Amino acid sequence: MRAFWLLLPGLLVALLPDSAGAYKRSRxxxxxxxxxxxxxxxxxxxxQACSDDVGDTNSCINAVRAGLDAWNAVDCSRFVFTYAGTTDVTEVGFDQDHWNDNINLVIFQEQQWIHDSGAIALTTTTYDMNSGELxxxxxxxxxxxFTFTTSNPGPGRTDIQNTATHEAGHMLGLDHSSDPEATMYAEAPEGDTAKRTLAQDDIDGLCFVYPVGGKIPGYTDDTLSELCQGQGGGNGGCCASVGDGRGGLLGLSLLLGLLLSRRRRARPGDGGEKE
Structure with a gap:
């Protein structure tokens, strides 16, 4: 398992990737x-419930969809997020015993959060450990x-579309970028909405992985073999794995995309929100 951190400026900067390659692929x-x-x-x-913080469920769903659509609007990529509708399913993760029952789910956990309390959102991807196929x-x-909103997030509010756009990047296979202007950059100020719009770095990463009219650079791509040997550019540093997993999943693994923020600790009597 692996975590991706979205931080407030100045916090844990040492965790950021030390690379001039900007966009990176999740691996x-x-x-x-x-x-x-x-x-x-x-x-x-x-x-179907979306967020308890947003009275208009359609507004909430549309904010999530807008985050997905930001990636759909890129002309040089053939990747498409398709909105499949609402569901009453609440189970997260992949059930190997009931293959056809699995869905890609977006859910607001309102009653219990079993992950880090400072995490705004968490993306869990399941993939073939040999091929990398999601x-x-x-x-x-x-x-x-956290308290979510669909517009003009003020103090103590987190923008749904901004969060969804960043996490959608993890859902399609991108890691954090070292470009501070990128949607996939690992820092964000409170009330951030800048990540709603993809930067050129995000577009470059998406179109490298899913080019229009081109081959998806998966585990059989010669470019990745070169990258594995250190001969390629900065496009993710991916390696081709040994073996062919196309005959079925030989093993599943999880990759976690974690979006964090530090919450302000209230001083006694100031009426602020406590950690």
Missing amino acids: DPDTGVCVYWSDASAGIYVH VDADLEFNGVD
Whole structure:
């Protein structure tokens, strides 16, 4: 498992990637194989309740969809997020025993949050450990510790579309970027909405992985073999794995995309929000 951190400026800067390569692909930390959707598409369901913080459910769902659509609007990429509708499913993760029952889910966890309390959202992707082929991606919003909004986020409010756009990048296979202007950059100020709009670095990463009219650079791509040997550019540092997983999943692994923020600790009597 691996975590991706979105931080407030100045916090834990030492954790940021030390690379001039800007965009990066998500990869298995052990094998180095990059993750990707083999058919360059993913159907996404949103839980029917969406967020308790937004009175208009349609407004909430539209904010999530806008985050996905930001990636769909890139002309040089053939990747497509498809909105599959709402669902009453609440289970997150991949069930190997009931393959056809799995869906890519976006859900706001309002009653219990079992992850880090400082995490705004968490994306869990399931993939073939040999090929890197993605089979499932689920996005959880932390509705227990954070208050969400669909417009003009003020103090103590987190923008749904901004968060969804960043996490959608993890869902399709991108890691954090070292470009501070990128949607996939690992820092964000409170009330951030800048990540709603993709930067050129995000576009470059998306179009490298899912080019129009081109081959998806998966585990059989010669370019990745060169990268594995240190001969390629800065496009993710992915390695081709040994073996062919196309005959079935020889093993599943999880990759976690974690979006964090530090919450202000209230001083006694100031009426502020406590950690």
